[in-house]
Amino acid sequence: MKKLKPKFYLGCLLIALTTFLAVFAPQIAQQDPTAMDLSKRHEAPSSENWMGRDQNGADVFAQVAHGARVSLRVAFTVVLLSAAIGLLIGSVAGYMGGWTDNLIMRFLDMFYAFPGFLLALSLVAVLGPSIGNLIFAMCITGWTGYARLVRGEVLHLKNREYVTGAFAAGAGPLRILTRHIWPNLLGILVVQMTFGMSGTIITESGLSFLGLGAPPTVPTWGQLLNSGRRILVEAPHVSLFPGLAILVLVLGFNLVGDGLRDWLNPRSAN
C-alpha cells in the first residue's frame, strides 16, 4: 500500500485548525463579533484584540472566527449537494447512454460554456443576497463538473467484466450502480470534492467581497476584506488577517486534494 505524502497531513492540519476555530468560535474569541465601539475604531492588533479592530471598532479576530463558520458551512453544503446531484445525473447519463445521455450532455455543454463565477454572480445579483441564494447559485453552477466526471467514470466502468458478471447474475441497474460502480468511482469523486471545497470557499468569499454573498449582518471573510480595502492606510490589519484565513483553509483543501490524487493515481509513484 502506497503511503500518503506529508503534504496530505499538512493539509489536514490546516483544515483541522480552521474547523476548530469555527466550532469553538464563541469560546476562543471572547468578544462579540458585532459589538461596536467607535472610540476604538481602526485600533492595531494588541494583546486584547489579537487582530485589531475594524472601522466600527468591532474585534477582527472574533469576526474571522465566526466567518470561518459561514465559509465552512456554505462550502460543505454546496459541495455535498452538487456532488449528490452530479452523481445521480452523471450515473443516469453514463448508464443509460443513447439519447438520454445525449440530451443530458447537450444541457451540460450549455452550463459548461458559462464561466462558473459569472453565473453564480449574476444569479445572486438577481436573487438578492442571502445564504440560501448563495448556496443555490453555487449549486446550479457546481453540479455540472461532478456530473461530467461521474458520467465518464460510469461509461468506463460499466463495460468491466465484473459488471457484466453482476448483470448476468441478474442484478438490476440500481444494484449494479450502487454496489458495483459507485464504490469504484468514490475515490476520484472525493478528490474532486476536496478541490471543490477550495473553489467554493474562494467563490463564496469573492461574492461576499462584492457584497453579493451573505447579508451584511453576517460576518464573513469576504465582507471583512471589502471593508478592509477602504481603510488600507488606517487599518491594514483588517485586510491582512481574513485573507490569511482564506489562504490557510483553501491551501489546506488543495494540499489534501493533491495528496489524495497522488495516492490514488498509480502513475505518480514518486
Added chain:
Amino acid sequence: MIIYTLRRLLSALPVLLGVSALSFSLLAFVPGDPVDIMLGDQAATADKDALRRELGLDRPFTERLAGFYSGLARLDLGRSLQSRRPVSEEILERVPATIELTMGAMFLALSIGIPFGVLAAVRRNTWVEKLALGYGLVGMSTPGFWLGPMLILGFAIQLDWLPVSERGGLEHLVLPSLTLALGLSAILTQVTRASMIEVVREDYVNVARAKGLRPFKIWFKHALANAMMPIITIIGLQFGALLTGTVIVETIFDWPGVGTLLFQAIQQRNYPLVQGCVLLIATTYVVVNLITDLAYAAANPKVRLG
C-alpha cells in the same frame, strides 16, 4: 482542417444560443416583479407600465426570447435604465480597458508560469522544483481580492513605487494585471512542469543533447514546443476564470472596464445592462474556447481526424 473547422463552428452555434438564452433568462429569476425592484415600490404606475412594455414583460416569455434574438442579430441589447443609452454602446466603450487588463495578465501569467514550469521539470528533485510546486499550490490558493489590496499596501502605499488605482500608463497596469495573473501563472507552472517531465524523457531530446545543442535551446525550443498541447488547453479553459476575475480586480483598482460596469449595473439593478455584460463575457469565453480547439487541431492532426 476545413471540414473540422466547419464542424467545430457548427457545434458552437447551439452552445452560443444556449448561453445567450441563459443570460436572457436571468430576469426570470428575479423574485417578485422585476419592474418593482428596478424602479422601487414608490414609482408611478405609468412609469412602471412603460418599463414593463420596454422590457417586453407584458408579453409571453417565448415571444420575448424571439424579440431578444432578433435584437441580438442587430446588436441591439436594449437601453440602460439609468443613462437611457443603448446597452451595446455603454459596454463597447469599456471593452478596451478590459482587453488591456486581460492581455497584461495573460502576458504576466505566461512569462512567469512557463519558464518556471520548464526549469522545475529540467531541475527535478532540486530546490527549483520544490519552489515551483510550492508556488503552484500557494498561488492557486491565494484569492485575488486579498492579493490586490496587499499589493496596493506594499507597492503603492508603503513603497510608493506604483499608482494605487485607475487606468493610465504602463505603471497603472502592473498591479491589477499581477493580481489577475497569479492564479493562472500558478496553474501554468504546474501544467508546464508536468507536461515537460513527460517530454524531456523522449529520444529526440537525447539526440539534441548528443548533437551538442546548448541545454537552454533544447529545453525552451525543442522540448517546450512538444509540451505545448496541455498548456494551450489549460489556457483556453482558464480564460473564463481570467475574464470573470476582472469583475473583482477592476473593482479593487477602479479600472474602467466591463467588470466594473457589470458590478455597477448589479448595484443599480440595471438588469438590461447586467444581461448585456454577462452575455459579452460568456460569448467571449465560448469564442476563445473555439479558437483554442482550432489551434489545437491545427497543431495536431490526430485531433481533426478523431
